[in-house]
Amino acid sequence: MNEQSLKKLFTSYKVDIRDDGFSERVIHRLPERRSILSQIIMSGFIMLGLILMFIMPGFAALVLEQISSLITSINHSQMPSASSIAVYFGMLALLGTIGYSVARVDI
Amino acid sequence: MQNDALLVSRAALLGDRKAFSRLVEAYQSPIRRFLFNLTGGDEELSKDLAQDTFVKAWLNIGQFRAAAKFSTWLYRIAYNTFYDYARVKASTSLSNRTLSVVETPGNGTDYKSAPTIDFNIDFLQTLKILKEDERTVMLLFYMEDQTVEKISKIMNCPANTIKSHLHRGKEKISKYFK
Numbered sequence: 100m101n102e103q104s105l106k107k108l109f110t111s112y113k114v115d116i117r118d119d120g121f122s123e124r125v126i127h128r129l130p131e132r133r134s135i136l137s138q139i140i141m142s143g144f145i146m147l148g149l150i151l152m153f154i155m156p157g158f159a160a161l162v163l164e165q166i167s168s169l170i171t172s173i174n175h176s177q178m179p180s181a182s183s184i185a186v187y188f189g190m191l192a193l194l195g196t197i198g199y200s201v202a203r204v205d206i
Numbered sequence: 207m208q209n210d211a212l213l214v215s216r217a218a219l220l221g222d223r224k225a226f227s228r229l230v231e232a233y234q235s236p237i238r239r240f241l242f243n244l245t246g247g248d249e250e251l252s253k254d255l256a257q258d259t260f261v262k263a264w265l266n267i268g269q270f271r272a273a274a275k276f277s278t279w280l281y282r283i284a285y286n287t288f289y290d291y292a293r294v295k296a297s298t299s300l301s302n303r304t305l306s307v308v309e310t311p312g313n314g315t316d317y318k319s320a321p322t323i324d325f326n327i328d329f330l331q332t333l334k335i336l337k338e339d340e341r342t343v344m345l346l347f348y349m350e351d352q353t354v355e356k357i358s359k360i361m362n363c364p365a366n367t368i369k370s371h372l373h374r375g376k377e378k379i380s381k382y383f384k
Contacts (some may be wrong), residue, residue: 100380108379112329116238121253125260126223127235132265136219149357 343371
């Protein structure tokens with residue numbers, strides 16, 4: 100059997116298969132996957148935030164002062180100041196947002 | 207496809223499912239056909255293996271290097287998926303089921319339509335005389351139009367080994383049809 104006949108044999112059985120929902124079923128089956136770009140962006144902004152926090156004068160002092168004030172108030176069974184509470188919940192919200200973004204981003 | 211690279215980038219960097227869906231639509235036919243012939247005409251099995259292939263492609267798309275064609279990479283995953291299955295099943299003999307295909311091959315055939323044509327006498331029976339590696343090489347070379355170099359990457363075999371499989375495959379089929 101020559102090359103041409105062989106090629107003819109195989110191509111005669113070369114069937115085009117209709118999709119018929121196959122692609123849709125595959126897409127529905129795809130697991131969640133973190134995109135590389137979102138991870139890079141998130142990591143970059145976290146680093147930027149940390150760097151800004153330490154190089155900007157007063158920022159670190161403000162946050163640390165409020166956290167310190169919060170802890171002191173709790174230790175002395177006193178009501179912390181509004182700004183301490185605000186900073187505390189702000190930090191919680193920020194950490195929660197970061198955690199959610201890292202875990203769930205899928206653009 | 208010229209826009210394969212763009213779709214792959216979007217799927218890898220942005221996790222864009224729509225972009226990946228277009229890749230699946232473009233390659234579902236050749237991959238399913240390849241697996242169908244490898245499994246000896248088992249339609250359901252080939253469909254499952256094809257789904258597994260695309261899921262693995264999605265999970266590992268970040269590892270795809272643009273130096274190779276996307277189709278070559280996809281065939282490699284399909285090939286590995288089939289042989290992982292074959293090892294698990296611990297059975298090297300292919301099924302002898304009749305293929306249900308409509309019309310003449312090459313006319314946008316859907317496997318689920320009637321009437322039934324028995325391919326066993328012809329093509330699938332022909333493939334059964336070959337060893338698994340020979341069968342894979344012959345299918346990729348003559349049906350899926352892959353070059354020896356690409357088949358070498360798909361099967362992770364030296365090109366000379368691929369050529370040997372091709373040579374033996376041709377000899378066996380020629381003898382079969384004498």
